[in-house]
Amino acid sequence: MDPFRAAELSDLIQRLDAEIPIDPKLLDLVDQALTHVSSGRTRNLERLEFLxxxxxxxxxxxFIDRxxxxxxxxxxxxxxxxxxSDRWLAEVGETLGIEQHLLLGRHAQGDRSAQSRLRADATEALIGALYSALGDLETIHRWLTPHWRATAQAVLATPHQFNGKTSLQEWSQGQGLGLPDYSTEECSHQHGDPERFLCRVSIHNKExxxxxxxxxxxxxQNAAAGALQALEGSDAPQASQ
Known part of the structure; x- marks a missing residue:
């Protein structure tokens, strides 16, 4: 491995956890985790992402059990x-600046709409690389627990923003209005496009x-969260008598 690349990856690992011992096996696996399929290289992140x-x-x-x-x-x-979730993985990757360390092919480099997906895939592969090299979960916990704590606090404080479909269904059934109706269409075929799908949600024939x-x-999920916000500030649909 190029000495500059090795130094770059060593710094990344130390930012994850200063206690991680740096050795050639770990560096090699992290390099693989940060090599995207689009690079054309045989050793890429696919299997480490799966792990x-x-x-x-x-x-x-x-973490939840503890x-x-x-x-x-x-x-x-x-x-x-x-x-x-992919969104959570992408956020963790963004805090690391993980895209700066990714080896990408030309097409992936130019696809700005896929950056979130690339960060999520690489972060997941990096988790696989650490586990494969170190053989335990405690390093994973030391790295990810602060991120999990923040997310768990937000989820438990405002559950409808994270699990809107369940909350909306519980509300509509409690009102005797039946199940929400979701109508979803694909607006683009671009992988990773944050506006690829458009969903409209209605209850009792009211969008x-x-x-x-x-x-x-x-x-x-986003439409359900929007519906819950709309219900908080307007007249809710009522069941027919």
Missing amino acids: GDAVLRLAATE HHTDLAVGACSNLRAQLV LAEAKGRSRKEAE
């Missing part, structure tokens, strides 16, 4: 979904909100 996905879910589950023992199982599942997202799921 990192499983490691992240297990570590996030342990720090949120009072939550019901359903609430634990909802919280974990936020602690392992309440519309929102966009990178995926159908994200667009629906």
Whole structure:
């Protein structure tokens, strides 16, 4: 590995956790984790991203088990979904400036709409690289726990902003209005485009909100959150008598 690249990656690892011992195996795996498929290189982040996905879910589950023992199982599942989401991974990657260390092909370099997706993939692969090199979850916990604490606090304080579909469904059924109706269309075919999907949500034939997202799921969640905000400030639809 190029000495400049090795020094750059060593600095990145130390910013994650100063206690991590730097050795050639770890540097090699981190280099692989930060090599995108578009680079054309055989050793890229794909397999480490696959590993990192499983490691992240297990570590996030342990975090919830350690720090949120009072939550019901359903609430634990909802919280974990936020602690392992692509949006959350992209935010963690952004705090690291991870895109500065990514080896990308020319097409990926020019695709600014995919930057969030690239940060999320690389962060997940970096988790896989650390676990593969060090063989335990404690380093993952030391790195990610501060991020998880902040996200968990926000999720538990304002759950409708993070799990709007469930909250909206509970409200509409409690009012005897049945289930919310989501109508979602694909507006572009650009992977990672934050406005790729447009969703409109209605209850009892009254449209309440519309929102966009990178995926159908994200667009629906955003629309549900918008509907809940609209319901707080206007007359809600009523069940027919």
